[in-house]
Amino acid sequence: MEQYILNNVGRYKKLVSEFRPTTSGPKESDNTETSPEIVVSARVRPMLDDELAQGFPVGVYIRDGTSTADLHEIQQPVRGPARIRSFDYSVDRMYGPDATTGHIYKDLVHPLVPWAWGGGVGTMFAYGQTASGKTLTVSGLQRHVAETLMDGSLEGERKISMSIIELAGQTAYDLLNDRKQISILEDSFGVTQMAGALEHHVTDKDTLLAYIDAAAALRSTTPTLRNDNSSRSHAICRIRFENPQLPNAKDGLLYLIDLAGSEAARDKVAHDTNRMKEAREINSSLSVLKDCIRGRALADADSFAGRTSKKPAYVPFRQSTLTKTLKHVFDPASTRSCKTVVVACVNPCLADLGASKNTMRYAEMLRVPMPKAQPLEYSPAMPATWNNNQLRNWIQRNSGTPPINPPLLAPSENGPQLLRLPVPEFVTRCLKTADVSVEQARAFHTKFWKLHIDSQRNAAKPGSSSAAGKSADTTTAAATALSRLELLDSSVDPEPDAFDIPFVERIRPGMVVRWNPPVEYQSFKVEEKAYAMVMCPVQAAGERARDARGELVSGKGDGYLCALVMPSLLPGSFAVGLWRQVVVKVEEMEAEVFMEWDEATRYYYMTV
Numbered sequence: 001m002e003q004y005i006l007n008n009v010g011r012y013k014k015l016v017s018e019f020r021p022t023t024s025g026p027k028e029s030d031n032t033e034t035s036p037e038i039v040v041s042a043r044v045r046p047m048l049d050d051e052l053a054q055g056f057p058v059g060v061y062i063r064d065g066t067s068t069a070d071l072h073e074i075q076q077p078v079r080g081p082a083r084i085r086s087f088d089y090s091v092d093r094m095y096g097p098d099a100t101t102g103h104i105y106k107d108l109v110h111p112l113v114p115w116a117w118g119g120g121v122g123t124m125f126a127y128g129q130t131a132s133g134k135t136l137t138v139s140g141l142q143r144h145v146a147e148t149l150m151d152g153s154l155e156g157e158r159k160i161s162m163s164i165i166e167l168a169g170q171t172a173y174d175l176l177n178d179r180k181q182i183s184i185l186e187d188s189f190g191v192t193q194m195a196g197a198l199e200h201h202v203t204d205k206d207t208l209l210a211y212i213d214a215a216a217a218l219r220s221t222t223p224t225l226r227n228d229n230s231s232r233s234h235a236i237c238r239i240r241f242e243n244p245q246l247p248n249a250k251d252g253l254l255y256l257i258d259l260a261g262s263e264a265a266r267d268k269v270a271h272d273t274n275r276m277k278e279a280r281e282i283n284s285s286l287s288v289l290k291d292c293i294r295g296r297a298l299a300d301a302d303s304f305a306g307r308t309s310k311k312p313a314y315v316p317f318r319q320s321t322l323t324k325t326l327k328h329v330f331d332p333a334s335t336r337s338c339k340t341v342v343v344a345c346v347n348p349c350l351a352d353l354g355a356s357k358n359t360m361r362y363a364e365m366l367r368v369p370m371p372k373a374q375p376l377e378y379s380p381a382m383p384a385t386w387n388n389n390q391l392r393n394w395i396q397r398n399s400g401t402p403p404i405n406p407p408l409l410a411p412s413e414n415g416p417q418l419l420r421l422p423v424p425e426f427v428t429r430c431l432k433t434a435d436v437s438v439e440q441a442r443a444f445h446t447k448f449w450k451l452h453i454d455s456q457r458n459a460a461k462p463g464s465s466s467a468a469g470k471s472a473d474t475t476t477a478a479a480t481a482l483s484r485l486e487l488l489d490s491s492v493d494p495e496p497d498a499f500d501i502p503f504v505e506r507i508r509p510g511m512v513v514r515w516n517p518p519v520e521y522q523s524f525k526v527e528e529k530a531y532a533m534v535m536c537p538v539q540a541a542g543e544r545a546r547d548a549r550g551e552l553v554s555g556k557g558d559g560y561l562c563a564l565v566m567p568s569l570l571p572g573s574f575a576v577g578l579w580r581q582v583v584v585k586v587e588e589m590e591a592e593v594f595m596e597w598d599e600a601t602r603y604y605y606m607t608v
């Protein structure tokens with residue numbers, strides 16, 4: 001075929017110049033709205049010198065000002081002159097041969113960095129056929145990431161650690177530890193661990209770049225027909241951000257992934273059995289990856305539309321080591337806030353058009369159209385319907401004392417956007433208001449989410465029309481009924497005038513207090529904090545009552561017998577140890593803390 005192409009270059013170019021797409025602008029699907037959390041792009045690299053020297057023409061053409069590319073294939077009919085057959089593909093963003101890696105970074109990948117810095121998960125995949133420019137793109141992007149991380153533009157302090165691993169078939173290697181073999185395991189909490197991989201603490205750009213270069217030098221490569229340095233494995237660079245201000249928060253994660261090259265058909269001719277097996281493994285892991293990205297996008301589409309799908313999208317992340325490693329990106333049960341970008345790298349040379357078509361088809365399949373839903377009508381009980389103003393008003397009135405400054409928490413976001421913000425970023429923004437504590441910020445986040453979940457549950461109840469369709473009166477009545485019900489599950493004093501009276505003057509069973517324990521109870525502190533739920537005055541406990549240390553409480557003087565309230569398994573959750581009792585004196589009580597029972601998780605959460 002290559003010789004046929006070379007013999008027909010003139011005719012091919014003429015046919016291409018005469019080609020007119022049915023629509024001259026973008027392809028129809030170019031205008032489709034897709035998940036804002038998954039952006040699919042394509043980068044068409046320039047023709048290389050050897051491709052030009054051999055005389056091959058360009059086979060990939062980007063339509064001006066659009067994200068659609070036309071790929072023109074040359075066909076050899078049984079009789080008669082060569083023909084062309086044209087295919088068009090659309091992605092969210094298209095970068096042509098003139099686009100620099102710096103431009104792609106600014107436009108596409110840069111937003112992932114503050115996202116991960118703020119506690120979210122940002123993932124970038126470079127996908128494409130052999131010799132299409134994946135490694136060049138990823139290594140360039142890594143350099144820009146290093147620059148952003150170290151130029152002081154990101155707010156606050158983070159401890160930065162990085163690890164780089166390679167996945168070849170089912171086997172994983174540590175590229176920052178002499179290619180030592182490591183294991184990808186799921187621990188008992190369901191979290192995937194790269195067991196045995198070293199993590200390196202980095203504080204400056206040069207060290208970060210030195211690690212990237214060292215890993216690149218160790219990556220396994222094999223010459224292919226198109227690339228003397230072809231990567232036959234997936235390389236995963238993970239940068240982890242710990243926020244010292246929030247030691248209990250989940251770390252932000254940034255993944256930069258250079259996927260193994262999908263094979264060019266003409267390469268296969270020269271393959272031995274091992275290379276064929278390797279190619280099969282690579283293609284199968286890329287196919288699972290596609291299903292996972294699509295599955296996650298479908299799940300996101302449901303959640304954006306406020307739908308609780310009866311049959312959740314199936315995401316087969318356990319089917320390959322690559323997607324198992326990225327479980328928290330794909331698992332629909334994961335609570336992490338994720339943003340993903342895909343760069344499909346495309347070789348424009350006509351000789352590789354078959355593989356370019358596959359790459360573009362793969363990229364197009366990753367785009368999941370968002371359901372076309374009527375915008376929801378504003379409802380005070382539904383955060384998903386709030387614009388920035390309505391959100392700010394709610395923050396002002398519901399964020400406790402002191403009220404959290406609304407523009408600092410939601411400078412531009414609407415309700416759905418704030419719901420998607422990573423928790424640590426939400427908390428960090430709250431802490432910008434003077435005198436707001438981490439507890440208040442966390443509790444306020446829980447309150448915001450609880451309202452969202454309750455509003456979805458109410459909307460999904462049989463017989464209930466969507467809250468969006470309700471009249472303001474009905475919605476207010478429902479909200480009042482809801483808040484009455486909530487009081488039953490809350491430690492908040494039901495007396496309307498309670499807040500005018502200092503808490504120590506209205507101590508009652510069920511009240512939760514932050515407590516400064518005396519020396520003998522210090523071991524009950526968790527991260528310098530202790531909480532307890534008041535049960536009764538010590539005198540009412542009886543002579544035989546003992547505390548959590550087995551000591552009789554009757555000899556402990558005045559105070560209240562309280563149940564310990566301890567952090568539990570889920571982030572931000574607490575359990576009440578009814579039978580782990582302590583005596584708390586009034587002068588040891590520092591503040592009243594509000595707890596709310598959550599039926600779904602069966603834990604208490606702080607509220608404001």
Ligand SMILES: Nc1ncnc2c1ncn2[C@@H]1O[C@H](COP(=O)(O)OP(=O)(O)OP(=O)(O)O)[C@@H](O)[C@H]1O
Nearest residue numbers: 045046130131132133134135136227229230231261
């Ligand atoms: N945007 C570009 N501008 C100039 N040259 C490029 C560009 N992209 C790729 N190249 C060149 O193309 C060749 C192949 O690139 P690269 O090794 O990055 O491809 P790859 O997709 O990672 O290949 P493989 O999957 O085989 O590892 C290299 O010589 C590279 O310098």
